[in-house]
Amino acid sequence: MWLRTYPRFTASVLLSASACLFSSVGSAQSHSSNEELVISDNPVGHPGGRLVASLRSEPKTLNPITSIDISSREVIAQMTGDLIHINRLSQNTELAIAKSWTVSRDGLQYTLKLRHGLRFSDGHALDVEDVLFSFQVYLDEKVNSPQRDLLIVGGKPITVHQVDSDALVFQLAQPYAAAERLFDSIAILPKHLLDQAYKDGKLAQAWGLGTSPEKVAGLGPFRLKEYVAGQHLTLERNPYYWKADRAKHRLPYLDQITFLFVPNADAEVIRFQAGDTDVLNRLSAEDYSALEKDQTKHAFHVYDAGPSLEYNFLFFNLNSVLPARSEISRKQGWFRQVKFRQAISMALDRDGMVRLVYRGRATPLWTPVTSASSFWIDTAVPHPVRSIDQARKLLEAAGFSWSQSGDLIDSSGSPVRFSILTSASNSQRTQMATMIQQDLREVGISVEVVPLEFRSVVDRIFQSHDYDAALLGLGGGDVDPNSQMNVWLSSGNDHVWDLGENHPATNWEAEIDQLMVKQLSTLEPQARKRLYDRVQEIIAENLPVISLVSPDVLVAAKDQLGNFKPAELDPHTLWNSQELYLSGTAASGQP
């Protein structure tokens, strides 16, 4: 499991802030006189059939307002639509329920126009009232929706008002780079179904898994058909969906999508191999290698979709608030030295990690920005080659020396030893920690690897601060730097190495704060990139986190699945479910 920074906002790569944009897939009048459908430019597929996918855990709810778990969000994404959407493949924004948007010159006002004639999956017409209701709900403090944080810009909530029968204005408190990305995954809600629950203060209880299908509606390609506790959840085709193919056939092609609840990764692979499921959303490199050998025999293919946004990193506990009677403050004398951290980084065998842990399907990292963010990555950041000699020199320069037995000792003669905390349920990370243990042995540092249950790891890092060093993985939901604000701002909730800073603890942290805030309100993409490049350089030099490797996105799908285009962004496989089709026999395994 890896931690996920939730916000998926801002900064498109190539979008001009004040331009009026139209959907890359075009608009068309078809099917009914005033229905503005989006026309897909993908190859035309065959209608019908059922796709079977798997989920590691049962969704907790079907309510887009309160859902936080990955399974729920994966199902809800199939049932709901947003105004502007991030194309998971191109990583650019594209128009969805909105048919156009304009941005005022000062970058404070976004005017969105809705498509005409769209309907929710229960046949009820969509209008501006539904959009106003949705944002009213998301912004209501009493509702406590996780999306609310995304909609607060410059400390103030975005305000929304109607300007026309089909147009709305979103007012921001301060300019916000590529704010159109904020609209991604903000599901538009049917007021006619949820208004009463909202008025009664019972919105959090609405749309539980027991809700009958006709009472749940959205603007996604599929709608609820059946939920069988402990077994599966089935969605059926939304007959009112607002996209069509080039032949003007309304999408989606598939009649149904069934999500089987499969408790662990191994069981997922076995069921896929047995033909019970049609796609695998995330594979480990080991499973990828195992399936790769069977792919021709079983008529499926494994895909390496390229680098992911996930970055694994080692970091030291630099918190100023520590548990009572803890030894950590003594060890912080070492950890706080930049040269010490540089020496550790220099001693690590990243290539070995790529080879052993990820079977070569990963990229070594020197900053947390992975090559999945091809626009944002600073290619000028140096990639020093592993050198034990260099590491020793750095340690010597930082005042360390070696005992007769070869152990590293500090200036007071104490041996340098610390523990690395990692999640026991993530075998890749435990394996990396064990490799680090061996690597650091070569410079005389004794490391103990402490794999703990994930929740204990999170508690120790975020609550009690009771650890020496830890190995974690983070991954933004988006390529944009704004999705990493929580990590790099010294006041951020995911500023893992030193949480709860009232003011930046070091000069370089103050500079990062300044740069991150400045890029937030800089509308010109190249200017933003220059600011973010500087952030990456500061991180590479001061190493508050020692970046290790970024695994590739590995997925698998049956050969009969048409228009299958795995993406680097999450969800990797079903992001274009409306365009997926089953060629040949449409039948699939029974749940």
Next chain:
Amino acid sequence: MKMSRIAALLVTALAFLCLTVVFAGFLAPYDVAQQNRKLAFAPPSVIHFADASGRIHLHPSVCALEDRPGAFGEYRENHLNCFPIQYLVRGTPYEVFGVVKSNLHLFGVAPQTKIFLMGTDSYGRDLFSRFLCGGQISLLAGLTATLLSLAVGALLGTLAGYFGGWLDASIMRGAELFLALPWLYFLFAARAFLPLSLSATGAFWLLIAVMSLVGWARPARLIRGVVLSSRERHYVLAARLFGGSDTYIMRRHILPETYSILLTQAVLLIPQYVLAEVTLSFLGLGVAEPTPTWGNMLSTLQKYSVLATYWWMLIPGLLLVPVFCGFVLLANELQPGRKARAA
């Protein structure tokens, strides 16, 4: 006291196993933590009695492995680069009982190649060396924890069953409390109070303590049942009538009745405790990497890809089957002998 031939054979085999484990450092060719990153998941070494030209040699040799470029975990032997197996060679230092220090190993090969009798794991560590050394912790922890939990269980179960009354009630309620405790959460809480990094010795004793603490209640309940029925037997009543003290009656008449239960529990508990170590390690209460244990060697088999691709990773598991069967058979063998003596 006579032992059956099979029992004697089993005792010899288990004693041999214990000796092997004790002298693991001498028998293992490599250090358990030594990673050969270029030889991850290497299959067991092929021992050659013939050279490249087909000539037979009595002195076996091992050829160097080369990885195939671009393919992970696929190796081929370089037959032009073979080295004879040497005996009584100097290598990595080790300790026996923490007292005797040495660097003498039973066998080894020249440093240009490696000999992996059971192949290597995901870090390229020698599985054979790890299996032998892993037994030191697993076997000792399993046996010690079994003895401890059975001793506590037998003592409390006998007291409860023999004396009854408030003592019985309090011991049994205590046992029920232990059985009903949500151990997972209890262990999480316990972990929170312990220092994050534990030394290997500390972790070892902690393991034993946790396993014994969890394990005494069930045997105690079973033994109490047996004691409860035997204390009403005529020969016990007779002994009491003749003035036998409580200690005498318990030792001479009651405790022997519980031996079969104790033996059965012992053979069930040993493998259970070896595997329990995996769970405890998962919660951070066991022995951490790179120290090998049988439990953590077995845990890698839970991965489908490992099972499907690297058959030699199964060898430790397969080797443990006869070990555990040995314990069960020994218990079976010892039981009839005891009954015959009782008769």
